[in-house]
Amino acid sequence: MEKIDHYHTDPHPFLLTTPTRQHISHLLDQLPSLDEVLQRQSRPPVCLYNYYIVLRDRLQMETLLDFWLDVQQAEVLYRRYTKQQAKKHNKNNTTSNNKKSSMMTSNSSYHRIPTPIESISANSITSQPELLTHMLLMQSRASPTSPTTKRSTMATSITAHTNTTTATDTGKHQSATSINTTTGSSSSTLSPQHRPTQSELIDTNERIYYRYIVPHAEKELIQLPATLRDRIIKTFNNQSPGLSSSPSSSPSPFPPTAMGLEDPKVFQNAKRYVHILLQSSFTLFIRYKVFMNLTLPQQILRLAAGLFSLLVGFSLELSLIFLNITPWSVRLWGILPITFGVYCLCSSISGLDPIWVLCFDISETTTFKFNVIKQMKVRRILRRRSIVLLCIMAAVTLLLVIMFCAIPGNRL
Numbered sequence: 001m002e003k004i005d006h007y008h009t010d011p012h013p014f015l016l017t018t019p020t021r022q023h024i025s026h027l028l029d030q031l032p033s034l035d036e037v038l039q040r041q042s043r044p045p046v047c048l049y050n051y052y053i054v055l056r057d058r059l060q061m062e063t064l065l066d067f068w069l070d071v072q073q074a075e076v077l078y079r080r081y082t083k084q085q086a087k088k089h090n091k092n093n094t095t096s097n098n099k100k101s102s103m104m105t106s107n108s109s110y111h112r113i114p115t116p117i118e119s120i121s122a123n124s125i126t127s128q129p130e131l132l133t134h135m136l137l138m139q140s141r142a143s144p145t146s147p148t149t150k151r152s153t154m155a156t157s158i159t160a161h162t163n164t165t166t167a168t169d170t171g172k173h174q175s176a177t178s179i180n181t182t183t184g185s186s187s188s189t190l191s192p193q194h195r196p197t198q199s200e201l202i203d204t205n206e207r208i209y210y211r212y213i214v215p216h217a218e219k220e221l222i223q224l225p226a227t228l229r230d231r232i233i234k235t236f237n238n239q240s241p242g243l244s245s246s247p248s249s250s251p252s253p254f255p256p257t258a259m260g261l262e263d264p265k266v267f268q269n270a271k272r273y274v275h276i277l278l279q280s281s282f283t284l285f286i287r288y289k290v291f292m293n294l295t296l297p298q299q300i301l302r303l304a305a306g307l308f309s310l311l312v313g314f315s316l317e318l319s320l321i322f323l324n325i326t327p328w329s330v331r332l333w334g335i336l337p338i339t340f341g342v343y344c345l346c347s348s349i350s351g352l353d354p355i356w357v358l359c360f361d362i363s364e365t366t367t368f369k370f371n372v373i374k375q376m377k378v379r380r381i382l383r384r385r386s387i388v389l390l391c392i393m394a395a396v397t398l399l400l401v402i403m404f405c406a407i408p409g410n411r412l
Helices: 021-028 034-038 048-059 062-106 116-124 128-141 147-189 198-213 226-238 264-290 296-322 328-350 354-360 376-406
Strands: 362-366 369-372
Touching: 034 048, 034 062, 034 264, 048 062, 048 264, 048 362, 062 198, 062 264, 198 226, 198 264, 226 264, 264 376, 296 328, 328 376, 354 362, 354 376
Parallel strands: none
Antiparallel strands: 362 369
């Protein structure tokens, strides 16, 4: 989303030449910031894709962005992993608590102080006739009730006693079944595609280390200070996945090597330093994408085409003048190559094609590949600069045409 919806006009018009740093700094408060671009919260042309293209083609600093994005992805995976471990630990605690509470509920009848008759039944009753005798003695001690109530009470007590004796035999089997079900479901949901494992985190961090940090790496960060590099190398040399805490340690919601190689915290200082370097290059990115819509190869191509067209136009006009070709209106044919040459030269110098902006609202990402200008603030800036540039092109072309048409013919 755009940072500011309304555009506050600048009292000073945009210059044709490349804007100054003060002008760009003034506009940075109204445009997406570097963090918004890195988090993919901005729209073209001020987006992460174009930022990478500018760093690669113009500044040769794409390695910094690659490193920052890789570390950021590793941090996201690590946060997901720790959240997964904490959730798993809480689930195990809840299951164990439920198991204990169910066992306490099933054995609650054995925790109360029995009467003498109850203690006798609890220790010596083994057959159905003895159980019935015991229940009759219990009923005689109770308050007088109706025969129907007495029969129902006896049936209820016998059923409760039978369930109590069978609960202890089936409790362990039910608990084992519940634990096995939980373990099976958790192992089936821990798929590498969605939930990272500890070994995957270690592999990710080692890949970052061997790709950016070690000397002569594939994408070595030559901008990284030696102190930060040596600190990371020392950490990787001292730590290994095998050096985990002892198995006798108390259980924790996080793995025993939470501060080991699976934690991308080892790259945190390097990531901050790279962010500072990216911030220093962000103003150049704003200059290339907010005030311009051409790539560097396109500018060079237009410079060559403009010089060649002006050479053709000047040669034609001078030939018509020194050959004294009549009628005078024939000289107007030189307007075509001169106009095309001025257009190419001005667009090459300014890095802006006004027709692409005013007619199509497009910006060039790579050579002859475009994306639509969706950032409204950038669109307003480019349209204003395009109108000014078209006026300058028209003035220069008209001045050249008047000059060549005013010179009298003289055949040599």
